[in-house]
Amino acid sequence: MRVLLVEDDQLLGDGLSVGLEQMGYTVDWITDGNQAEAALQDDALDLAILDISLPGQDGLTLLRRIRQQNNPIPVLLLTARDSLDDRVLGLDSGADDYLPKPFDLGELAARLRAISRRRAGRGSPLLRHGAITLDPAGRTVHLNDQPVTCTSREYAILEALLIHSGQVLSRQRLEEALYGWDDGVESNAIEVYIHHLRKKLGKSTIQTIRGMGYKIPKQADGNV
Amino acid sequence: MRVLLVEDDQLLGDGLSVGLEQMGYTVDWITDGNQAEAALQDDALDLAILDISLPGQDGLTLLRRIRQQNNPIPVLLLTARDSLDDRVLGLDSGADDYLPKPFDLGELAARLRAISRRRAGRGSPLLRHGAITLDPAGRTVHLNDQPVTCTSREYAILEALLIHSGQVLSRQRLEEALYGWDDGVESNAIEVYIHHLRKKLGKSTIQTIRGMGYKIPKQADGNV
DNA sequence: TAACAGCCTTAAGTTTTCCTTAATCTTTTG
DNA sequence: CAAAAGATTAAGGAAAACTTAAGGCTGTTA
Structure with missing residues (x-):
């Protein structure tokens, strides 16, 4: 946020x-x-x-x-x-x-x-995507109702991707989500966090758009 | 862009x-x-x-x-x-x-x-043409509501053709859309991408205007 | 205060993707 | 029917992304 x-x-x-x-x-x-x-x-x-x-x-x-x-x-x-x-x-x-x-x-x-x-426009304070649930108030992430511990950077990236689900977020935009305008890292930090998140949440949740960035697709399932 | x-x-x-x-x-x-x-x-x-x-x-x-x-x-x-x-x-x-x-x-x-x-024009950020839908925000292409994966070059060409649908875009103009004025390729790259797009989207979507270039005709169906 | 643990960041090596090229085949046109 | 334009196919190589590991910083505990 x-x-x-x-x-x-x-x-x-x-x-x-x-x-x-x-x-x-x-x-x-x-x-x-x-x-x-x-x-x-x-x-x-x-x-x-x-x-x-x-x-x-x-x-x-x-x-x-x-x-x-x-x-x-x-x-x-x-x-x-x-x-x-x-x-x-x-x-x-x-x-x-x-x-x-x-x-x-x-x-x-x-x-x-x-x-x-x-x-x-969300009724519930939770961000959901398939089996993943993120609770902004509690700063917690669950996968199939099992708690998943995320570090602060991992959490921030996941939150940004879920808030803008369906959109591609460039690596730079994700960096801004972590560091604000104070130019942050000069490395592949984002790639590393994405990798960690995939290990914790499964390979398929975060998609790579080569040359553009990452996204979590809009959920197709119809829960409210 | x-x-x-x-x-x-x-x-x-x-x-x-x-x-x-x-x-x-x-x-x-x-x-x-x-x-x-x-x-x-x-x-x-x-x-x-x-x-x-x-x-x-x-x-x-x-x-x-x-x-x-x-x-x-x-x-x-x-x-x-x-x-x-x-x-x-x-x-x-x-x-x-x-x-x-x-x-x-x-x-x-x-x-x-x-x-x-x-x-x-904010109303519909989606580019539609018949069964094809292109979403610039999500950088996704759908054919009959089925996602179609496009590489970055394929996507760029499709986007250009859809934005100017009804117009013929010369091969040179398509090259400019990909490379700017720094003359890019000295080959038939555009033809190759068009070919890939046709394989993914059907033969009839992109028309060849011999000696001129390519175009996607203005959609005849009356959806708004 | 020193040892420790967890996390952030960097960097290097590996893997994957796909961009471009070129050669060959097909279609169109005069 | 010949020549030109376009279509098709396959492969080499470069760029992007993935993976792994380790150093350094911070905050915590004995």
Whole structure:
């Protein structure tokens, strides 16, 4: 899960980055509203957390602008003020949820899970593909109801492939899912993780598209 | 997908070329604004990436000129300056998107995907022709709902023929779709791929226009 | 604080895929 | 019927991906 965090308060931003990363998110942290608008064009992002008060361009304006561009990314608004006005304004501007400061990190996590689930149109919080089940809340993977232990990198790749199941994800895009924009590895790390995942989940689950990347096909079976 | 890259900075241009090619694009790199205007006449191009500051003719002028010529090619502008003025000017001049330097390659990739998707009309990202369905997102081809595995060259040719269905594409134009202008093969490679495609999709789908090239006729069936 | 374990990353060797070439066969056209 | 264009087939070689192993880092435990 890749999150764009737009927060100008250095202390809070730093704390949130660390906290979110510990929860397993890949965090891109930006402090400026204008930069954020550029960053939000990246459709490899899964979520955005916007502070309302920002230098450059305030969060509400920014939100309205990206919604005008038909950008459907799930957005959680942060604000210091707890007034109803702000809340209504925020939701009308296209936010998916709203969290007044100060807040608890656990509550933030819960809301992030909720809005990403809602956006994906999934009734259940689980990602399924055939015999594989991935539970984002518990960060667990099951194969035929047997738990499979995945390392954090393995999990992140599997999650990205399942979220975008049916699509080909390039090696570079998978790297971004792991490292954010801080350019990560200069090696065949992705290939190695794919190999590990295949050993754990069976050879056929992840397909190689030579020259393009990897994908998990859209599930043909008709479970909801 | 064929991209025209107009960038005079040698280092950046080289890096971008390599990066884009790794993502699966076919890249034509040009460093001069006047040359670019000529190059943009080629309607086999799918996308253009324009630097604003260029020798010969600056990017904005160039953009305005080609739009006056009713050239609808999707254009992404690059600029060193991050001012709102430039942005507005760029979008008003007919750019589809705008990216301030320095930028991340992944972000560029995301925007390219976004603008080509936007242009494709988002409603049905699938290319259909009779029993054949091609899904650019999943990079899959189906024949009567049965998946057909295509190699990267086969896929590229089929995609080109379907995008321009009803038109005859010369062998040279198909070669350009695969290799860009750096003249690629000196052999009958295209004929071989056509042959492979026919074996997989049936003899009648791709028609030979002797002396001219190949085409897939416009679909007669009336599905939307 | 030192030993340990688990994980990330790198790198090297191996295997597989498929791109390209070229030679030969078939069809079309004047 | 001859010449040109295209179709078919097979094989060498290069590029991509797979596999395996080991060094280094981090966090944990005695």
